Amino acid sequence: MQENGTRKLCIIASKGSLDMAYPPLILANAACMSGIEAHVFFTFWGLDIITKSKMKKLKVATVGNPNLSMAPYAPSIHIPTILGALPGMSALATWMMKREIDKLDFPPVDEFIEMIADAGAHLYGCKMSMDMMGLTKEDLVEPAEVLGAMEFLEVAEGAQVLFV
Amino acid sequence: MSDQSLTNTGILENVEFDDEGYMVDPHAWTPEIAEAIAAQLGITLTDRHWVVINFARKEFEANGEPPTLRRITxxxxxxxxxxxxxxxxxxxxxxxxxAGLGKPTGCI
Structure with missing residues (x-):
């Protein structure tokens, strides 16, 4: 039988769009569910995922994604970047994605963060990014700690590290 | 305590497990087997454990697959x-x- 609890996963979440917020959260949760120690370091735009005023308002980017389509409603309809730039497109795509996420019984971002924190995942806000964006610890969700890059590397010692 | 462990070991001798320690046949599961597996894992089952186990078993019997953790909560x-x-x-x-169920495959 595999000896659980010895593996450690450190995820660096660097993007703050709705579609890029989920992968690090899902992986951190999966790690907790299987007994793998999980640490998530939120940096640059990824910081929005744990910023109280922003976490509920993350949006899907509809510009710069060459694969954007109307999936799952009409997967064959491709949305060119120029249309993605139209007003309301990001809001529409966000609404659609939130609906699909909910159908799969995945929680919204704020609830997801609470869930993985309760499951024992460690959450960190990147100090440098916070300074840059004028944020303090009070702006972040309750369980998140503030950490510098060097300190994060100490936490990450011996872990599998993943950059998202 | 030693009597208890002996009984537990006895029960598990007739149960088939896969390489990772999951029961091969979920239908062969009994509450006594659950107690024995838990004891092996160093867990003493309480009423709160049983809330989870009974729910998972009920869902498995109704849907053919175990519930996700999110569904349990x-x-x-x-x-x-x-x-x-x-x-x-x-x-x-x-x-x-x-709970005698297979290896979980859900992502949540």
């Missing part, structure tokens, strides 16, 4: 924190082992 009064305290070392895997 939404449908029972056991919240995420307590769930991880009850089944330390990876709540999804440990609970599935004790």
């Amino acid at each position: 939404k449908q029972t009064d056991v919240n995420t924190k307590e769930l991880y305290q009850l089944f330390p070392g990876g709540a999804a895997k440990v609970a599935a082992k004790i």
Whole structure:
């Protein structure tokens, strides 16, 4: 039988769009569910995922994604970047994605963060990014700690590290 | 205590497990087997564990697949924190082992 609890996963979440917020959260949760120690370091735009005023308002980017389509409603309809730039497109795509996420019984971002924190995942806000964006610890969700890059590397010692 | 362990070992001798410690046939599961598996994992089952195990078994029997952890926390009064305290070392895997269900495949 595999000896659980010895593996450690450190995820660096660097993007703050709705579609890029989920992968690090899902992986951190999966790690907790299987007994793998999980640490998530939120940096640059990824910081929005744990910023109280922003976490509920993350949006899907509809510009710069060459694969954007109307999936799952009409997967064959491709949305060119120029249309993605139209007003309301990001809001529409966000609404659609939130609906699909909910159908799969995945929680919204704020609830997801609470869930993985309760499951024992460690959450960190990147100090440098916070300074840059004028944020303090009070702006972040309750369980998140503030950490510098060097300190994060100490936490990450011996872990599998993943950059998202 | 030693009598208890002996009994437990006896029960598990007739149960088939896969390489990772999940029961091969979920239908062969009994509450006594759950007690024995839990004891092997160092867990003493309480009423709170049974809330989770009974719910998981009920769902499995109704849908043919075990519930996700999220479903357990939404449908029972056991919240995420307590769930991880009850089944330390990876709540999804440990609970599935004790409930005699296969290796969990859900992502949530």
